[in-house]
Structures are given as C-alpha cells and as structure tokens.
Amino acid sequence: MKTLLLLIFFVNVTVITTANAKTFSAADLTSSATSEDCLDYCVDGVCFWLVCSLWGCSVKTTPHINHNLPDFVVSSYNEPGKNSFLEVQSLELTSGIQGGHLNTKNNKNVNSGIKFKEASVIGNPVAYAMGKAKYLCKSKIKPYMPYYLSTLDQIMWRSGLSDMLYPSTWVPGMNEVSSNKNQTDKFLASWGSLYPRSGFVNQKNEVKAASVIAARALEVVVEGGLRIYQPLGNSGNMKKNGKWQMVSPVEENMCRAFGVESVEELQEKVDEEGQYGWTAWRNYGCCIPGPGAFIGSSVTGCLN
Numbered sequence: 001m002k003t004l005l006l007l008i009f010f011v012n013v014t015v016i017t018t019a020n021a022k023t024f025s026a027a028d029l030t031s032s033a034t035s036e037d038c039l040d041y042c043v044d045g046v047c048f049w050l051v052c053s054l055w056g057c058s059v060k061t062t063p064h065i066n067h068n069l070p071d072f073v074v075s076s077y078n079e080p081g082k083n084s085f086l087e088v089q090s091l092e093l094t095s096g097i098q099g100g101h102l103n104t105k106n107n108k109n110v111n112s113g114i115k116f117k118e119a120s121v122i123g124n125p126v127a128y129a130m131g132k133a134k135y136l137c138k139s140k141i142k143p144y145m146p147y148y149l150s151t152l153d154q155i156m157w158r159s160g161l162s163d164m165l166y167p168s169t170w171v172p173g174m175n176e177v178s179s180n181k182n183q184t185d186k187f188l189a190s191w192g193s194l195y196p197r198s199g200f201v202n203q204k205n206e207v208k209a210a211s212v213i214a215a216r217a218l219e220v221v222v223e224g225g226l227r228i229y230q231p232l233g234n235s236g237n238m239k240k241n242g243k244w245q246m247v248s249p250v251e252e253n254m255c256r257a258f259g260v261e262s263v264e265e266l267q268e269k270v271d272e273e274g275q276y277g278w279t280a281w282r283n284y285g286c287c288i289p290g291p292g293a294f295i296g297s298s299v300t301g302c303l304n
Helices: 002-010 026-032 086-091 125-130 154-159 183-188 206-223 263-267
Strands: 042-053 056-077 114-116 118-123 146-149 200-202 238-248 276-287 293-299
Touching: 026 056, 026 125, 026 238, 056 125, 056 206, 056 238, 056 293, 118 125, 118 206, 146 206, 200 206, 206 263, 206 276, 276 293
Parallel strands: none
Antiparallel strands: 042 056, 042 293, 056 118, 056 276, 114 200, 118 146, 238 276
C-alpha cells in the first residue's frame, strides 16, 4: 500500500535541476521523499459519515490514517549565503545589510567545543504536493515559506536572551537532543540542549553541533516566543513529534531521531564547509474523505 501510494504520486515528477554532493535542490527533495521508512503509513482507525437521502439516513465508513509528511527543509551552515538548499540561497541577506556575521571559515578544523552556525527552516514544496493525494493527509505548511531565517533574527540567535525565562535554559536534562528516555541518561548522552535557542552550541563533534542547531531552529517555529519567525497558524492535525532525514552532505533513504547515531557513523557525514541539510518529517492523523457529513472517528492504533 505504501509503495503504491508513493509510485502514484511520483510517477509524473520530472527532474529539472541538479545539485552537487554538498548542495541540494527541490528535485533532490522529491527523490528523498519516496522513503517508506520516513512515510511510515498505517491505517489506525475508522471514520464515520452520515449520508441522508429521501429514503432515510445511513452511516458510511472510511479509514483513519496516520503517517509522516516532509514538512520542513532545515539547514545549518557556517556563513550567510552558504545555505545548502539552492532555492533558498537568494533569501540570505548580505553581510552589509544584516550588520556583519561571525566568520567561522578559518576555524572549521579547530577542535573547539564552542561552535556557531546559522540556520533556516523552509516549507517543503514536496510535502504540500503530497498532501494533494487522496490517501494522504494534507500538509499545513506553505511551500517555500521561510518560516525561520536566523539571519533575520540575528540578535536573539546570537544572544538567546528571549529564552532566559524558560526553565529548559537553566535545568539540565529538560529538553535535550538525545535518544535516551531516562532523565539522567538523556543528559549524559545529550548532543546538546534545545534551549537557549541560539546559534552557539558547546559540542566538539561537527555533525552533532549542526544537528542541535537544526533542532533549535525548528523549535523556534513550533514553539514560537519573542523571535522573528513565521508562525505556523492553525496546525490542525499536525502532531509535534517527528523524524529527521539527512539530505546533505549525505542523502539518506531513512529517518531517525537525533541522538541515536554513533561517533563512527557521524564521521562519514562531516562536511568540510560546515553545510548540512535535513528534511523534518512531522506526524499527521486524518480521515480519508467520505460521503455525507462527518460524525466522528475511532482510533485504535495501527492495524497494518
């Protein structure tokens, strides 16, 4: 079922742009979105619809489905204008307009614990197109919408001042980028804290640092606060949890949460220029449209 849905959606896609190993385009996002592991499609319940006619009323049913959609393209990179997402590079403001930037180019090989990166969160055009399919939930994002650009939020992205009132900023282990469930283990095995949501992170591993920065940028969009960002608006049936799929510098065909990979696995993903990109998949649940008036639904869990 999952394979059929993906084939139906992507059969008419034509690749019109190309990208090198470091940068990526919308065409690359299309190919990476064919991952069954990331889609994680299942039928988890039933929806009820009231259909009435001159001869009376009856109840019809359709499946309630649950799956992920590649809602956001999240990038972390060392310098403005060096975004690995080709279509977004033009959105970056010049250093003269934004009042300068931190130069990390000459320090990319320094084994320093403190790193700084810019970040962007862009609405994925592929998710919007996938949401048009009958047997998929509709994405709530707007294609190519710059939901967050750290270059426009430079004061808070460099200082983190707006997050100083959040307990997560001060209490270790509250919001860590970690795969561990236990509070103590989560802190000890953490890649870094989500708060304060700034571009500075105390992490020697380059890929871990980039991952934490990406997670922070998405957290700004999802949780908001005193920041310069584009609100999601009515997120409807979009749930908070989700997974990450790397698209640059390594294009992966699977999704995972940050914090699960070993140092050896991450070593193969280090980019010398510090440019990284991911697709952030978000979880959705919805009813396949049916006839008549919607009555309600019963969700019991994945049935397949």
